[in-house]
């Protein structure tokens with residue numbers, strides 16, 4: 001019996017590893033054409049779905065429909081477009097479509113960063129309030145409310161962001177009602193309940209007798225929280241932050257509504273831009289060939305980015321103390 | 323026992339009721355605590371020993387709604403006056419009280435920090451920052467609690483890596499580092515093995531040169547080994563109080579005699 005149990009549990013653990021590798025391999029295989037064509041330059045190339053003439057000059061009669069219907073109302077206009085607009089009939093030039101991942105990559109990192117900067121202090125505050133300050137009478141209902149908020153599907157946060165929160169923010173900070181800032185804040189709001197309830201749970205694992213010992217030394221409530229509860233629950237708290245970070249990095253629906261979905265660099269925090277999951281969700285249906293492969297390349301980058309961030313966070317915070 | 327006895331605490335007509343309880347857990351307790359003596363509190367489980375001890379540093383105040391009645395007087399070292407600690411209202415008065423009346427718990431409670439930081443914790447709370455001063459005080463406290471030799475080479479290690487007995491001595495060192503006038507101990511050896519228990523008992527005997535100790539124990543031998551005065555409690559009341567010798571050899575009350583003889587508890 002024990003043998004079987006051991007076998008099953010180690011099989012389940014192995015399954016996770018297999019799954020992880022399988023996902024990685026699939027992403028890699030589909031992304032391979034794009035990886036071959038653009039290499040690592042993909043990461044620093046801000047152009048997406050932009051037609052450029054091919055360097056070699058072989059005058060053939062091909063029309064450049066592609067460059068004319070530049071769907072992504074991109075400010076950067078390709079050379080071919082300029083020439084066409086000027087009436088210079090260089091329409092013989094061959095064009096190719098370029099895909100680069102810099103804009104969504106930056107959008108993902110910045111929106112997540114804004115979300116974390118906004119969410120961590122508030123979530124910690126809520127957790128401290130619930131575990132150490134609020135009377136039991138308030139504790140229960142607020143705790144339940146937080147758990148309900150954490151369970152709301154992200155698309156609802158997105159809709160709320162689009163119709164209410166975005167206009168509200170643009171009213172205060174100016175700029176567009178869909179923007180990097182709105183996306184970051186909606187993401188932040190979405191992960192706050194989740195982070196707060198996990199953090200509260202780990203703070204609650206601090207034994208009463210330990211807290212009492214600190215009070216018995218003449219510590220104040222603030223000192224007990226800072227010196228005893230936080231260090232004691234450190235692992236759980238950091239774990240909850242990392243889990244929330246992972247959710248923010250990969251969040252699609254909440255962000256899709258409020259980030260704008262345009263392939264431009266945000267010059268200000270209130271400008272619209274795009275993030276990797278949003279690009280994937282918006283473009284998958286209509287993509288094939290190289291554009292599909294480029295999407296897989298983006299997905300692979302997101303996968304590796306999450307991996308690196310979460311691993312370095314774990315390594316940095318959980319290993320290097322004492 | 324012909325030496326002059328000096329009271330450091332005096333408990334008068336003290337009753338205590340927990341929040342929401344319909345009757346008091348402690349009823350009309352009268353008890354002196356003598357300076358630089360060890361007072362043992364004995365009695366069957368649930369008789370109110372911990373409740374009483376936890377009143378002496380007002381740690382009960384962490385939880386709302388508990389009711390104190392009567393007086394708990396503590397001597398002011400400077401003026402020599404006895405001050406009623408139940409009158410304290412402000413947070414800083416309670417903090418000051420807890421620095422003067424330290425506490426050791428049933429289980430060792432090392433803080434999640436290094437050995438050094440554990441011992442320096444109370445001093446730092448008092449605003450002491452000078453590194454040299456802290457180092458001296460930490461060494462002194464560790465020596466007084468017979469832990470210095472074992473930990474002097476690993477002061478930077480996490481205190482939770484020590485053995486149970488070492489952890490409890492660490493807690494004692496931490497408590498005496500702030501030089502309290504009274505040290506409360508609530509069954510400090512109940513989670514320890516016999517050898518560690520012995521080490522703590524020796525420590526208690528040694529420490530009373532410096533600090534007044536009130537110790538709760540359900541171990542009769544321990545009470546007789548370490549204490550000068552013994553109080554026997556039963557169902558929230560103080561049944562008998564006297565020198566340890568008198569309580570153990572010729573108790574006046576039948577219940578005391580029965581308890582000591584192991585007939586109940």
Ligand SMILES: Nc1ncnc2c1ncn2[C@@H]1O[C@H](COP(=O)(O)OP(=O)(O)O)[C@@H](O)[C@H]1O
Nearest residue numbers: 340341343347366367368369370371372373374
């Ligand atoms: N937090 C509490 N709330 C209400 N009653 C309590 C609480 N703690 C202890 N009591 C009650 O007070 C009485 C004395 O308990 P305690 O002081 O812990 O006894 P002892 O330490 O002598 O074993 C017991 O009847 C116990 O049930």
Ligand SMILES: [Mg+2]
Nearest residue numbers: 371372373508
């Ligand atoms: Mg007890």
